[in-house]
Amino acid sequence: MPDTGWKVEVLMPGSWRGATSVLLSQGQHHLVVDTGLPHEAHQLVRSLERKGLRPEDVEVVVNTHFHVDHVLNNCLFPRAAIYATQESYDWCCSLYSDLRDDRNWEQLSLKYYPELLDYEEARQRMAGLRKFALRWWKAERLGERSRFHWMETEGLPDALDFLVTAGHVPGHVSILAPSQGSTTVIAGDALLTREDDQQVLTMIPCNREQFARDRERILSLGGIIVPGHDHQFSTPSNAAANSREEKTGAKDPQSR
Numbered sequence: 001m002p003d004t005g006w007k008v009e010v011l012m013p014g015s016w017r018g019a020t021s022v023l024l025s026q027g028q029h030h031l032v033v034d035t036g037l038p039h040e041a042h043q044l045v046r047s048l049e050r051k052g053l054r055p056e057d058v059e060v061v062v063n064t065h066f067h068v069d070h071v072l073n074n075c076l077f078p079r080a081a082i083y084a085t086q087e088s089y090d091w092c093c094s095l096y097s098d099l100r101d102d103r104n105w106e107q108l109s110l111k112y113y114p115e116l117l118d119y120e121e122a123r124q125r126m127a128g129l130r131k132f133a134l135r136w137w138k139a140e141r142l143g144e145r146s147r148f149h150w151m152e153t154e155g156l157p158d159a160l161d162f163l164v165t166a167g168h169v170p171g172h173v174s175i176l177a178p179s180q181g182s183t184t185v186i187a188g189d190a191l192l193t194r195e196d197d198q199q200v201l202t203m204i205p206c207n208r209e210q211f212a213r214d215r216e217r218i219l220s221l222g223g224i225i226v227p228g229h230d231h232q233f234s235t236p237s238n239a240a241a242n243s244r245e246e247k248t249g250a251k252d253p254q255s256r
Contacts (some may be wrong), residue, residue, distance in 0.1 A: 005178035006160075008186075010046040012036055014193075014229035019069040023051065023227055024177055031060040032080070033175055033186050034228075035073035037136060044073055050181040057161035060157060061143070064188025064228070066092035066134045067202070074143040075246040082143050083157070085164075086150040089172030096137045099130045107197065112206060119204055129203045150181050153183040165190030165218070167211030174218060184232075202229070 003132040007025045011032065014020035021044060024031040030053060036044055045055060063071050063084040074082055091112070098108040109126050116122045116130060119193060156162055168189045175186040189202060190211070205211035219235060220227060227231040241256045 005180060006184070006185045006227070008177055008179050009051065010226065010232060011238065012040060012043055013231050014227055016229065017069075019067075019189075019228055020186075020226055021047075023048070023053075024050075024160075026158070030058050031062060031158075031160075032058050032077065033062045034064055034070040034188065035061060035076065037069050038072050038138075041073050041076055044076065046176065050134070062160075062175060063088075064174065064190075065169050066142070067169065067189065068096075068133055069202075070188070072136060072138070072141040075141045077143070080147065081149055081157075082147050083149045083154070083174060084110075085152055085171035087152065088169055088173075089148075089150075089171070091170045093139065096133050099133050105130060113204060115206075115208055118208075122204075125204060127210065155236055159188070160192075163190075163214075163217070165214040167205045167207045167209070167214045169206055174214075176221075179224070182223040183221065184226065185218055185221055187218050187224045187228055188227040189224065191218045191227045191228050194233050203229075 005026070009023045009025070010020060012018065012021040012024050018040060019034055019035050019036055022033040024033065026085040048055065048058075056079055057115070058077045058080050061077050061080045061082045063074070063082065066084065074080075088236055095109075095112045098111070099105050101108060106123065106126065113126070116126060119125070151162065156175070159178065162173040163176065165174045167171050172188060172190055174188050174190050177184045177186065191214075192202065222235050224232055224234050
């Protein structure tokens with residue numbers, strides 16, 4: 001792999017409602033991480049066109065997890081192998097199936113979110129997720145099952161690495177892309193925003209303590225971080241932060 005590693009470009013910046021989609025390029029080799037919602041398909045295609053690409057040019061799609069806002073344009077990429085964890089796939093498919101149970105969905109949701117009742121407005125948030133899922137979830141938009149590669153057994157191609165960051169949903173992963181001498185972390189929803197997670201229209205974490213640990217782990221890596229629902233930002237690398245601590249005897253206030 002060239003010394004410059006991957007060129008990392010945001011195709012669709014994350015927002016309070018929509019998930020970030022990222023293009024990774026290495027010469028003529030192109031990957032997309034997370035693909036968004038159906039009504040964003042035209043935006044995703046236009047973003048690729050501005051870079052001189054068509055969906056057919058994308059060889060690999062990586063899904064950080066299978067919440068609806070991250071996966072429902074997988075079908076736009078007819079040639080792409082799709083990399084994800086089977087754990088996230090199975091968990092989300094089961095959740096969305098149970099949310100269709102008009103009579104029992106509230107009780108069934110506790111299987112997936114056992115801490116749900118610990119949160120204020122828990123029922124309102126779960127009802128919102130259900131409404132969103134019933135509107136958008138269509139399994140055929142995930143891509144053909146024959147194109148799926150499960151990361152638990154196959155990892156990721158092309159010298160990419162990942163962290164399991166399962167506090168948001170089981171099997172969630174964050175992608176590590178070597179880029180121009182450092183690493184860009186494509187966090188997915190393990191890190192929703194830089195500092196305003198409560199503004200994002202998403203569900204509570206399935207495990208709040210693990211979610212907090214995942215967030216701090218990502219921030220501790222330093223370099224460029226691409227959140228799931230915000231613009232990318234930079235943090236000091238561990239090496240730079242440690243050097244400043246040694247010189248000053250004080251912890252860098254920006255170091256997490």
